[in-house]
Amino acid sequence: MATKTPLKTFTVEEVAQHNKEGDLWIIIDSKVYNLSRFADLHPGGAGVLFTPSIAGQDATQAFFGLHRHEVLLRPQYARLQIGTIQGQEQVIGSQPADSVSEVPYAEPSWLSKGYYSPYYNDSHRKFQKAVRKFMMEVVSPDAVKCEENGKRISQEVVDQLCEMNIPAMRLGKGKHLKGRTLMGGVITPEEFDPFHELIVNSEIGRFSTRGYVDGLLAGGVIGLPPVLNFGSSEVKDLVVSDVLSGKKFICLAITEAFAGSDVSGLQTTAVREGDEWVINGTKKWITNGTFADYFTVACKTEPGFTVILVPRSDNVSTKAIKTAYSSTAGTAYVTFENVRVPVSYTLGPVGKGMQVILSNFNHERWMIVCTSLATQRVIVEECLKWSNQRIVFGKPLNAQAVIRSKLANMIARVEAGQNWLESITHQMNNMSYHEQSDKLAGPIGLLKQFITRTGRETAEDATQIFGGRGITTTGMGKLIENYHRTSPYDAILGGAEDVLGDLGATRHAELEAIDGILSDKVLTPEMREYPLSETALYVTVEPCIMCASALRQLGIKEVFYGCENDRFGGCGSVLGVNNALPHPKHPAYRATGGYCREEAIMILRRFYVTENVNAPVPKSKANRVLKTEIVPKA
């Protein structure tokens, strides 16, 4: 085995002798570099290296004003070092992989020395340390490489991620973690909670390589839950273990050129032929689609929408879409041409695909918030460091009041976002899944809107602070450039910012409005004499208990015939409502995440207001509707 020869030591005077073309040495942070042959290859040009203040001199300050520290760690440059300076010590060393930054505000306060938090305990602290070390040592080099070359995440990294069970943890807590060794056994599956998951997502966000963050199997985070929650055991056996062990990849295919946030505009069809679905259509902007083996596809069916698992086959084609971020994300245009899959690959009830899709959204949006905010914080750190080291007009950049004002706003934004995120995560930690679906859709929508808006403001400010470097893909400002170019992704993916803001604003307004709407538009003059809770609504159809429950929540007493086998759905479509309304106690509700109460009310309101309860019932459904009327309670 070759042994490493110890580096020679030199004096400052010795180095000073080597200051000309063909014989050029410099000192950076106590290390001596021989740049004689490199000078002509230097990306910043040879000329700058031969100036008298650099050639043969200590160029530490000049170097760190122009390069990121990581330049010296690249093997091709590290080997230029020939020795060290006698009696001098390296000052600007690399930090250990699991260290936390000492730059103020570079870490959330729970990780900063001397600060406290009510949310995190020792389990989170040791978990964070392990995740950071792993991410920095194993994943970060791959992130930098793939972000540049656009190739998909390397299989060796996938294998190691799966060994740590990171893809499984990114699905949140649940049965899928049972028996798994998390981060080499640092914590147990029973300990795992939403704050551990927040930590995983935040550490991924710290790479500041936005394309890779999605390329890091984000398709699985959103594509696998419908399989886990709604798939038959046949489908689960086929997919789950292979995906969570990194042998296969899965993605979620909902959006189309025809429909984005307006999911109901989808045009991909699935037509049933015997025991098979025949699927035709296209999907656009499908993260991880270029390398996915499975597609969780939202299709238009009769009735409604249905989510179906589609394995890659000759009739499925994917091509890369060129977007503003790296193609390492695997963003695809997917075409399904007469794709046949067994009906048993249906995820959830036929016609109830909207519930399957909606049940996924809260978690996806929360995940985006975690990664996005962590990247925003990295940008704040970059700006704090740069404005301290960059000398302009003879002073550090942060001597300018206008720069300090930008920094203050950046810090305030990221801290506000962090506190809000942790507060919502605390709710997730204490609420049941259906309570989360019920109560958190609006707040998470608003939080995501806030984080992505503030993120873009921070991207703008950071670009001004970094100047030309902030629009250059390599060098000092490369993280700023990446963030400025890619922060709009967070504002689009998982639901466009404005749509989410509106969701947050209308959730509660719907609730308050319902009283007035019912009394103004639906109730007869006689009925108005009765308070809502005293009103009886007699809908004599064959409903499932979910619609019944929604009405009960409105304070309306109902007379219903029993539900056929306690079936999920049914009356929703009979009533002319596109989606059934799950009862919180119904097993289907828990499985789907269901609609929250507000949503149920919204749908009912739409029905009562726009459809007129006494309107003739479509023939196809008439056999199931016996009588529909609203009467005051006797």
Ligand code: HEM
């Ligand atoms: C071991 C010594 C050095 C190595 C390996 C090195 C390497 C590099 C590299 C890789 C770049 C491209 C930008 C980046 O990736 O950061 C660069 C740019 C540059 N370097 Fe060096 N460099 C060295 C020393 C120096 C010194 C001593 C100076 C002093 C003036 C200097 C001045 C520059 C300049 C002006 C640029 C262009 C920066 C920009 O566009 O922002 N370099 N160098």
